[in-house]
Amino acid sequence: MLFSRRLMLGLAMAGSLASALAFPALAGEGPTEIDLFFPVPVDGKLARDMGTLIKEFNETHPDIKATAVYTGSYDDTLIKTRAAIKAGKPPSAVIMSANFLLDMQIENELTNLDALIKADGTTKEQFLGQFFPALQGNAVINRSVYGVPFHNSTPLLYINADKAKEAGLDPNKPPQTWAELTDWAKKLTKRDGDKVTQWGIAIPCAYDYCGWMMETLTMSNGGRYYNEEFGGEIYYDTPSMLGALTWWNDLIYKHKVHTPGATPGPAVSTSFISGNAAMMMLSTGSLTYVRDNAKFAYKVAFIPRNVRNAVPIGGASLIVPAGLEADKQKAAWTLIKWMTSPEKSGWWSRATGYFAPNMAAYKTPEMVDFLNKNPDAKTAVEQLDVAKPWFATYKTVPVRKTLEDEVMLVLNGKKQPKEALVAAQKAADETLKPYNAETSLKLP
Amino acid sequence: MSLAEPAALPVATSAAPRLEVIRRFTTRFKASLPAYLLLLPSLVFLALFTYGAMGRVVLDALYQRATPKAPVRFVGLDNVSAVLADPAFTGAVVNNLIYAVGTAVPSIGLALLFALALARTNAVSSALRAALFLPVLIPMVAASALFMFIFLPNVGLLDFYIGRLLPVLPNWLGDPDVALYAIMVITIWKNAGYYMLFFLAGLQAVPEDVMEAAHLDGAGPYRRFRHIILPELKPTFLFVIVIATLNAVTQVDHVFVMTQGGPSNSTNLVLFYIYQQAVEHYDVGKASAATLLTLAALMGLTALSFRTMANREGGP
Numbered sequence: 001m002l003f004s005r006r007l008m009l010g011l012a013m014a015g016s017l018a019s020a021l022a023f024p025a026l027a028g029e030g031p032t033e034i035d036l037f038f039p040v041p042v043d044g045k046l047a048r049d050m051g052t053l054i055k056e057f058n059e060t061h062p063d064i065k066a067t068a069v070y071t072g073s074y075d076d077t078l079i080k081t082r083a084a085i086k087a088g089k090p091p092s093a094v095i096m097s098a099n100f101l102l103d104m105q106i107e108n109e110l111t112n113l114d115a116l117i118k119a120d121g122t123t124k125e126q127f128l129g130q131f132f133p134a135l136q137g138n139a140v141i142n143r144s145v146y147g148v149p150f151h152n153s154t155p156l157l158y159i160n161a162d163k164a165k166e167a168g169l170d171p172n173k174p175p176q177t178w179a180e181l182t183d184w185a186k187k188l189t190k191r192d193g194d195k196v197t198q199w200g201i202a203i204p205c206a207y208d209y210c211g212w213m214m215e216t217l218t219m220s221n222g223g224r225y226y227n228e229e230f231g232g233e234i235y236y237d238t239p240s241m242l243g244a245l246t247w248w249n250d251l252i253y254k255h256k257v258h259t260p261g262a263t264p265g266p267a268v269s270t271s272f273i274s275g276n277a278a279m280m281m282l283s284t285g286s287l288t289y290v291r292d293n294a295k296f297a298y299k300v301a302f303i304p305r306n307v308r309n310a311v312p313i314g315g316a317s318l319i320v321p322a323g324l325e326a327d328k329q330k331a332a333w334t335l336i337k338w339m340t341s342p343e344k345s346g347w348w349s350r351a352t353g354y355f356a357p358n359m360a361a362y363k364t365p366e367m368v369d370f371l372n373k374n375p376d377a378k379t380a381v382e383q384l385d386v387a388k389p390w391f392a393t394y395k396t397v398p399v400r401k402t403l404e405d406e407v408m409l410v411l412n413g414k415k416q417p418k419e420a421l422v423a424a425q426k427a428a429d430e431t432l433k434p435y436n437a438e439t440s441l442k443l444p
Numbered sequence: 445m446s447l448a449e450p451a452a453l454p455v456a457t458s459a460a461p462r463l464e465v466i467r468r469f470t471t472r473f474k475a476s477l478p479a480y481l482l483l484l485p486s487l488v489f490l491a492l493f494t495y496g497a498m499g500r501v502v503l504d505a506l507y508q509r510a511t512p513k514a515p516v517r518f519v520g521l522d523n524v525s526a527v528l529a530d531p532a533f534t535g536a537v538v539n540n541l542i543y544a545v546g547t548a549v550p551s552i553g554l555a556l557l558f559a560l561a562l563a564r565t566n567a568v569s570s571a572l573r574a575a576l577f578l579p580v581l582i583p584m585v586a587a588s589a590l591f592m593f594i595f596l597p598n599v600g601l602l603d604f605y606i607g608r609l610l611p612v613l614p615n616w617l618g619d620p621d622v623a624l625y626a627i628m629v630i631t632i633w634k635n636a637g638y639y640m641l642f643f644l645a646g647l648q649a650v651p652e653d654v655m656e657a658a659h660l661d662g663a664g665p666y667r668r669f670r671h672i673i674l675p676e677l678k679p680t681f682l683f684v685i686v687i688a689t690l691n692a693v694t695q696v697d698h699v700f701v702m703t704q705g706g707p708s709n710s711t712n713l714v715l716f717y718i719y720q721q722a723v724e725h726y727d728v729g730k731a732s733a734a735t736l737l738t739l740a741a742l743m744g745l746t747a748l749s750f751r752t753m754a755n756r757e758g759g760p
Contacts, residue, residue: 079723106512107726195611199598205618207704259597261615262707267596274599394512397724408707412619431725438511 031065032331034092037084038068039077039316049351057338064331066092074100074316075208075397081321085109090321092332095150098138098317102231102392105141106435111320113145116333130340131357134313137228137389147317148340149357151348153284154311154383155216157181157304161297163188163198163278174301178220178247181279181304185257188278200257202277203248206264210407211400213281215312215391217244222307226391232436234393236403237425243306245417249410262408283314284380288353291374300379302386309386315354355380394435402427498739505732516729523733527721533734535709536717539624543713544692547631552684554636556677559643560669573644576637584634588701591630592617595702617703620710627711630698635691639684646680647673686749693742714738 036054040046047070054068071077074097081094096104104110117127124145128136135149161171167187175181185200203213215225223240227233235241251258263271269286271277273293281303290298303311318336320329338344346361348354350370355377361367362381371378393399406420415423473480505523507516527533558576562569579587594601595616603613616626650673658668696715699705705712705720712720718738722731 075723082726108513193611195607205707207706259615261597261618263597263615263618266592267599270596271599276598395725398720401724405706405708408618408620412615412621412707414620414708434511438513 031063032327033065033067034328034331034335036066036068036332036335037071037077037081037091037094039071039074039095039097046352049348053339053344053348057335061334061338064334066331066335078104082109085321085323088323090323092320092324092328093336094319094321095316096147096319098135098147098149098152098313098315099390099392099396101138101147101317101319102141103394103396104319105146106231106394109322110146111322111324111329113148113320113333116320116329117145120337130359132359132384132387134384134387134389135357138313138392139317147319148336150316150318150340150345151352151354152313152315152357153354154313154380154387155213155281155303156284156287156380156383157301158272158280158282158286158290159299159301160188160272160275160278160294161299163275163296164299167278171297171299174299175304176302177304178306182247182251182255182257185251185279186255189257196256196259198275199259199271199277200255200279201251202258202263202268202271202280203251204265204268204280204282205262205404205408205411207401207404209265210262210404211391212283212312212314214241214244214403214407216281216303217248219310219312219388220244220303220305220308221247222310225312226393228389230440231392231394232432232440234391234399234425234428234432236428237421240307242417242421245407245410245421247306248407249417252411253413261412284355285314285353287376287380291376298376300376302379302383309383311383311387312390313384313387314390315357353377355384393432395431398431399428402431501732501735501739504728505736506729508729519729523729524737527730527733527737530730532709532712532720533714533717536712536714539711540693540713542624543628543631544689546625546628547635547692548685548688551632551636552639552681552688554632555639555684556643558636558640559647560673562640563644563647573640576640578637579634580638582634584695584697585701587630587634588698591626591698592702595626618707620708623703623707623711627698627702631691631695635688639688642680642684642687643677646677650676682749682752686746689745690742693738 038050050068050070054066057066058064069091071080071094077094077096078100081091081096084090101110114124117124120127128140128145131139131149132152135152139145139147139149157174159171159174164171164184169184169187175184181201187200188198189196189200190198204210205213218225218238218241221240221243223238223244224235225241226235248258252260259271259277265282265286268277268280268282269289272280272282273290273295275296287300302309318339320332320336324332339348340358342356342358342360342364345356345358346364346367349356349361350366356362356367362371391400403421403424406415406424409415410417410420506518506520508519508523509516558573562573562576582590597603597613597615597618598607600616602616607613614622617623654672655668658672663671693714696713699711699713699716700719703711705716714734715738718731718734721727721734725731
């Protein structure tokens with residue numbers, strides 16, 4: 001280990017020497033150079049929009065030179081950020097999936113932003129007050145700010161309005177409860193003998209999406225999914241989740257209005273666009289895609305409730321990794337504040353389809369104009385009133401996966417909901433054990 | 445002082461041979477110095493990127509932390525036993541075995557068939573060879589994206605055509621019983637053309653006179669294939685089998701793109717398991733231990749096959 005570290009150090013020194021020789025200008029006084037890691041979770045156009053945004057920042061901030069580095073999916077971005085931190089060269093800012101923040105904070109990989117907020121002369125409450133309350137849960141850990149919401153989403157119910165009318169349903173009065181949704185789905189399913197030619201509803205289930213949809217269904221069934229205050233607990237084996245999974249299972253095997261098996265997000269949206277599924281539950285992030293591709297009238301609505309209206313948020317926050325020099329930290333903070341300001345926040349929202357986390361963005365004239373032209377973009381923002389944080393625990397991804405693997409077995413008719421949830425709970429508790437050993441179960 | 449005198453004796457007696465050894469070594473070294481110098485650049489890079497990394501994996505496999513904030517400590521072979529006890533790992537090994545056999549056998553079989561059919565060079569066979577080789581040129585990730593569309597439930601290309609014949613179709617990538625086989629189809633499609641190249645080369649080496657003699661002796665096509673072509677192709681077979689096995693372990697891009705090891709770990713292969721441990725579980729110790737186990741298995745397999753091959757070629 002020592003050998004390779006020394007080797008690495010030697011290489012790094014050689015490298016920096018070479019670059020100092022090659023670019024003498026960089027070695028001297030100049031603008032603070034910072035890197036921003038950004039993922040593209042939905043489609044390729046985002047990368048170009050990010051380029052535009054950063055170019056504008058550099059033009060208006062001559063003392064900082066920011067470079068946007070594309071780092072793949074949300075998961076890839078976490079990997080690359082961690083690798084960069086380990087190599088001793090962390091990026092100055094990262095757009096990080098909002099539910100990875102807790103895990104990173106536990107691993108000491110995040111900069112506590114409280115001091116930077118204080119240095120600006122604002123209080124934490126004032127700073128956080130700019131953002132929708134639902135987004136604060138994923139940004140604040142142990143009462144300290146670790147992330148700034150950048151682009152966010154909630155799940156929505158998408159309805160093919162033409163098919164609804166055909167089936168004698170009024171698309172302007174979308175289903176509000178699970179009972180109504182089940183009824184709609186039955187009426188919207190078309191059969192030709194054994195073969196289903198049109199499915200009533202499609203709900204995605206692939207790693208990442210599946211956990212999010214389970215959280216959606218569980219929350220609208222009154223549940224919590226996880227302990228919002230403490231990263232060592234997850235609530236899989238509970239009545240609220242059992243109800244959620246049983247209903248999903250019933251849609252497939254009892255009512256036969258949902259295609260069997262686990263269907264990934266892109267397959268669900270393709271199915272909806274092609275008219276093969278008359279309704280779907282999907283992220284607001286897909287709204288632009290649906291708007292651009294649907295050749296029929298569509299409607300978006302709140303996720304129907306069984307017990308209460310509640311949905312999790314999705315999306316990403318801007319973070320500052322730990323271990324940065326002070327000048328880079330300050331430059332990154334300037335960039336973050338600029339990117340999350342009402343104007344830029346609104347611009348990014350219109351470009352991507354995510355909603356703008358900064359509430360003031362919706363008061364800008366461009367945004368008012370945009371919402372008048374695209375009223376469907378309003379639904380996601382209105383649903384924020386009932387939105388709650390995205391699940392985040394110690395080792396979020398493996399903990400989420402234990403549930404997803406079991407849910408996939410249920411959707412394929414290989415397990416019953418109850419036994420699946422018991423198994424998921426057991427596996428998740430096992431993963432959470434080391435963290436509990438050092439927190440909740442570490443006793444005097 | 446008194447101690448030094450008796451000590452001087454053995455030194456004096458042994459000095460001559462030791463010097464001799466050193467001298468012989470230095471002359472030999474001097475003679476081969478240019479060779480070492482020429483090898484140095486590759487040695488440096490091998491050390492940096494291959495042996496250094498392997499050494500690091502061995503070291504990392506021996507360390508583990510008990511709780512998130514605890515420092516890493518030496519745990520010996522605990523990581524290895526933890527990996528072996530993990531049902532996800534054993535599941536991945538079983539999947540990988542099914543995957544290896546299920547992709548190697550059909551793709552090698554197809555490759556041989558293609559090679560035999562297209563052994564003679566003419567305009568048609570050249571065009572067909574190119575067509576069969578085409579999948580090799582498509583990057584695995586691009587191919588996966590293509591097949592994701594083909595496999596889309598209800599609306600994909602496959603369902604569009606087969607859907608007219610069968611009423612109920614499986615959810616190709618969403619059903620744990622089917623997903624691994626769907627993945628295997630892609631590997632076979634992609635690799636058969638590649639292995640065909642080796643068989644085409646192997647067929648060139650089948651001696652013309654032996655074939656002619658067999659022909660004159662009245663051996664039919666089957667007997668010529670069974671008793672002349674197959675034995676002559678044995679080294680090619682061994683080589684292709686080794687390559688196919690290595691591919692089955694190292695080429696898992698489509699798993700990353702299409703299924704992420706799911707649904708319910710049904711397409712989880714060993715390399716993807718290692719990735720999961722390193723990245724999702726953030727458990728470098730376990731990931732390194734799993735890497736070591738895989739590396740050991742692969743090296744054992746390769747050594748075995750190449751020894752068999754050497755024996756065949758060197759034997760009577």
